[in-house]
Amino acid sequence: MNRTYELMFIVRPDMADEDLEKLISNLEATVTSAAGSIKSVDRMGKRRLAYMVRKFREGVYILMTIEGAGTVIHELERRLRVTEPVIKFLTVRIDEEQKRLEKIKKLRDAKKKVSAQPAAPAEEAAPPAEETPATA
């Protein structure tokens, strides 16, 4: 059962860059060994926290998109919990939401086409010239 998850975690701000890279590659190894795959890693940078977490007022945010079964997340979260520099993490399942968004997008596109079509057959002589104002 493949699912898409989004993992956001915060590491302490005083962590060195090379340590952070090591941590990320470690996590990637964990995911791949549990038959999952990492789709993207986004380093969102340092940001002020909304409240104090483990006596830190800021933290480095990292966002990962992971594909795999629930066991991958289970293992990953266990690792994050014992990893000392990670001060907070949140995993969200996003495949259902993506499906919903795609559906909405398709619906909207279909509606757009329907509203554009009545104008097109009226002037069949010059469809390309007619198309450009419709999209603009």
Added chain:
Amino acid sequence: MTEETKAPAPSGDRPSRPFGERSGGDRPRFGGGGGGGRSGPGGPPREGGRKFFRRKKVCKFCTEKIADINYKDYRLLGQFVAESGKIVPRRLTGVCSPHQHRLASAIKQARNIALLPFAGRAS
């Protein structure tokens, strides 16, 4: 519109008053039927009474067609969080029920990952 529809009703009824009862019993009936419950009994005072009208609140997510309400978008979520950090009820913001539902869960996720405060201003 409501003023116009309300005005003929009492005037059309006034000639029939001597025949009918003049008790207060039929006045609330007009108040309830014509002008809604907002104006009190008595004709002239309600003409000069409350002039302001309340603007109809509309759902921001429906009108602007914001499809996904994401916990990462803390700027958007921040508009629906009070100064104290509370989620603003939808009777104040006008957000529709399905969107408020998503909004609430997104705000709670954002709180969890320290993008939004649980209480008070972001410190």
